[in-house]
Amino acid sequence: MKTPRVAISGLHRGENPQPGAGILRSIRLAYPAAYIVGLVYDAMESGIYANDGPDVTYAMPYPTSGAESFLERLDSIMAKTPVDLFIPTLDSEIELLAHLQDDLTDRGLLTYLPDAAMLKKRSKSCLYELAGRCGVTVPESSAVYDLQEALTAGAALGYPLMVKGQYYDAYMIGTEAELAAKTSKLFAQWGAPVIVQRCMQGTEFNAMGIADGEGGIIGLCSIRKTILSDKGKGLGGITIHDPRLLKAVTALIAELKWRGPFEIETIKDERSGEHALIEINPRFPAWVHFPSMFGVNFPATLVEMMTTGRRPAPISPCPPGHFYLRHQVEVLGSLSQLAELSTGADFDVVAARSKLLTSSIP
């Protein structure tokens, strides 16, 4: 197999980490000579500056700026740095790219993504119907399109409740005033609808995998979140094998005929042992590199699938009892690096590192 040349987005590893840096590390674990192109939306994405970061980084226009500017930028990048594969990791980016499959293929850029219909069926506003068809429970929810609807839904569900943006962010809400403030913020940040959901007590579980587009799963890793941040992010997790979770995930993926990486989030009702569906994300989670460290490498399998165009052998099951702890470290950057990316110049990481060592300018 020739050396993979892979574009990856979502390189931030701060308080709310994105999956890109983990995908990058996993690919390098299997393909040490892989050439990695980082696509970033912010010069402060910490993975740009990591020692094991991308070979070269390019700033991208936000997906909300539209297909034309996104494709134009990809064309200019590929003219300088040819890339064969693209693994997008941001929900808003995947929403855009799902409509651009033919444009990407025409450019010789391979992806492995769900189509627009699959994305719609697992969106937060359609989750209730999807779960019902699969025999999976889901906390009672309402998709609201204005503030008054949110307050009405809040009164019906009772407090505390959860309020969620259509792409990101979720808050636990204790009062009507709080609901009004956070709903307004989510409308401003992510647009409508906002999801108002009954608050469910229990332990959080995640299942990560790759699906084949025909209803089958190529590999699956399930964890229980053992440590949560204030924002509910998993700072620690342990692999588990729960037949009930497996059954729910299998049913959901079969119903969606999902194609590509996914992460399914559930909360387990401690009394019944049932998993309630919270969210289906169209990408790998931030903890994607964790199973790679014990030999179950999902990003490497994805690269193999995309490169060969064939369905690979099933990924080995993840044995229960492996755990991870998120370990944050500082990375060193310089003003010259920041200036290059902030002014729209392309950022050659190898050159920048040597500059960092020799330049007297901080």
Added chain:
Amino acid sequence: MATPLSDLLLNDRGFAFDPVGGDTFQLSVTGLRVVRLLQQGADEAAILASLQAEYEVDENTARRDLASFLQALEQLGWAS
């Protein structure tokens, strides 16, 4: 759903991991002994006899403690 006792991951110092729920536990020496006996298929009478033979404990105390421990296992969903 109950976790079969045979699936529990145990070490010799009583550290236990439930692979279905993802919880870890620390069993006492006698607790570990009881779980091991259950894994081997021993019934309550056989476990009671083992506890009396291996530890300095009278039958009433052993019976009461065993019943309490088995109830705790049931609450954890650990099925033999």
